[in-house]
Amino acid sequence: MLEKTNHKIAPKEVVNALLTLYRQGRFDDILSRSSQLIKEYPQTFILHNIMGEISFEKGHIEVAIEHFHKVIELHPHDPHGYNNLGAALINISNYQEAKSNLEKAIKLKPDYAEAYNNMGIILKDQGKYEKAIEAYNKALSIEPDYAEAYNNMGIILKDQGKYEKAIEAYNKALSIKPDYAEVYWNLHGISKSISEAKKWIKQCLKVDPDHLKAKLTISALQFYEGNKSEFNKLLKSTLKEHPYIRSFAWAFSLPELPLLHFDRWALFDQMIKMSDKDRPFYEFGVWRGEAFKYLIKTFKKGYGFDTFEGLPEDWHNVKAGTYSSDGNIPKVDGGEFIVGKFEDTLPSFFAETRPMASIINFDADLYSSTICALNFAKPVIDKHTILIFDEFIINQDWEKDEYKALEEFCAKNHFTYEVIAISFFTKQVAVRLFGI
DSSP states (O other), X not given: OHHHHTTOOOOHHHHHHHHHHHHTTOHHHHHHHHHHHHHHOTTOHHHHHHHHHHHHHTTOHHHHHHHHHHHHHHOTTXXXXXXXXXXXXXXXXXXXXXXXXXXXXXXXXXXOHHHHHHHHHHHHHTTOHHHHHHHHHHHHHHOTTOHHHHHHHHHHHHHTTOHHHXXXXXXXXXXXXXXXXXXXXXXXXXXXXXXXXXXXHHHHHHHOTTOHHHHHHHHHHHHHTTOOHHHHHHHTSGGGGSHHHHHHHHHHTSSSOOEEOSSHHHHHHHHHHHSOTTSOEEEEOOTXXXXXXXXXXXXXXXXXXXXXXXXXXXXXXXXXXXXXXXXXXXXXXXXXXXESOHHHHHHXXXXXXXXXXXXXXXXXXXXHHHHHHHHHHGGGOOTTOEEXXXXXXXXXXXXXXXXXXXXXXXXHHTOEEEEEEEOTTTOOEEEEEEOO
């Protein structure tokens, strides 16, 4: 009798009740019953799909993946299960499996706009910007009022420095969905001033008062303006260990507040102005060469170091091999690229005398790669060299990565450093060393 019960499919009235709760956003009510429901009706694919989507919304990605796998097992010809699984896998940077599932979704449903949008997210995360835009355009050709696709397209255009087109895409998203909080959040990342950034973040909070990143960030902007009260409250709250608050606290503990930027290229522009343009630049972690191509416009000569095969080891939850350029080495006039792992290529490269660096861009993410690059690049660094770190703050484990490498490098060599620029939105920090 028990064996039969374990293979029952939930009756229609149970499914409808769950769907009603889901549409009402009463996720906790569903979760409180989930264990018993799945035990009683384990073969109900809709139940697993609802549980997968709730788990996804709450950030329990591995649990969501388990449920979506079950959906596919029970209903292998439903494209939605493959799409949902693909979206969940994107969140753990398992792009290969995510892409495979999205392709299955599209094969089953060729006009599946959401699957094309998710495919665009994968391509964007892999640095394949033009192909990502093609995917978003395909989604929009199927569903012209797809606000998320416009938002995602805006992100790519912003990353490429195409601000007018990015703003146009964001505005299209807002014309479709005026209460789209994430668009207002993204617009603050194009701001040129604290007042402009605050305007967008306040709009974000107006439509979504619980937008955590916005709530935390506005306290930092107020701190820059001299109002420290909101940030000090957060320091005493349960959010004090949040990576944003830890990042802000580190920045605010510095002897002087560094220049604050919101956009990656604006920070680069400011550092270029402050640099010695008669020197070349160096970049550790080239990927698809976006930053390299930007810097070469000014410095004319640059040295880039990368395996071009992705991360050499896991980076917390990001798997080794992520951020691969598929072995493609950028072709850039004035660029010299040294291919291989840093520990293999840097000893021989720096065995020869190399020109002093104007700027060094560290975009290898990993502690191990960054400390290796710092140690070997020491002969080309002096008090005029500007070091830019691409993933220095904001991440969950930022203190274990580039920050740790810089601290260790300075302690070992009895150097100190001055932070001259920072971006909470892009996670960048730029420094100069003293005592070198």
